[in-house]
């Protein structure tokens with residue numbers, strides 16, 4: 001299974017990806033997580049990506065496609081959940097080309113939909129584990145012990161781009177540059193749409209039904 005998760009920031013792509021990894025014994029490939037790791041490690045990629053991320057803009061397509069190309073070679077033959085990639089039509093075209101070279105195919109693109117104002121509320125209370133990437137929400141899905149990851153005990157962090165003005169810019173960028181991907185995948189009969197508003201378990205059930 002090679003499944004793309006589409007949808008605006010904060011809709012719950014990372015949260016649902018955690019369930020899908022178990023279901024399909026898949027690897028989650030999140031360009032956001034890869035970029036944040038590069039920023040933390042201070043690599044050349046991280047230094048060049050940080051400004052874009054802090055402003056809520058997209059990192060250039062060429063950089064992202066280079067990153068994914070490397071990872072896909074390592075993951076050839078495994079089930080993959082793409083989380084936060086592709087994010088532009090050129091990225092989707094680049095992924096198709098890469099898949100063809102590897103003799104693989106994207107199976108489905110599953111889009112989670114939601115109202116912008118719910119996103120703004122959710123992201124302000126998100127906390128994430130910098131070690132394993134698990135996502136929590138101090139209002140809706142808190143960890144068992146305040147401030148630390150249930151899985152590995154690491155101190156949870158608030159992302160730099162989860163400030164309201166940056167969230168609103170990420171939403172603008174999403175509507176301008178990423179939303180056209182619904183049509184891209186619909187045109188090839190691969191788009192599934194699921195309402196992302198509701199409790200995490202309800203959305204999990206909707207995703208399972210759609211798949």
Ligand code: AP5
Pocket residue numbers: 007008009010011012013014015016031032033035052053054056057058059060064083084085086087091122123125126127135136137138140141161170196197198199200201203
């Ligand atoms: P990225 O890390 O991909 O961020 P994003 O797409 O903006 O998505 P998020 O991680 O914010 O949200 P999510 O949908 O995964 O929601 P989550 O499950 O965490 O990208 C960050 C930046 O990196 C970009 O702005 C860009 O600069 C750069 N970048 C990344 N990929 C790129 C690419 N391909 N091209 C160019 N640039 C790229 O849930 C959010 C919160 O809500 C959590 O607290 C969660 O616990 C909670 N929650 C989830 N579901 C529910 C629910 N049903 N009810 C209540 N709360 C819920």
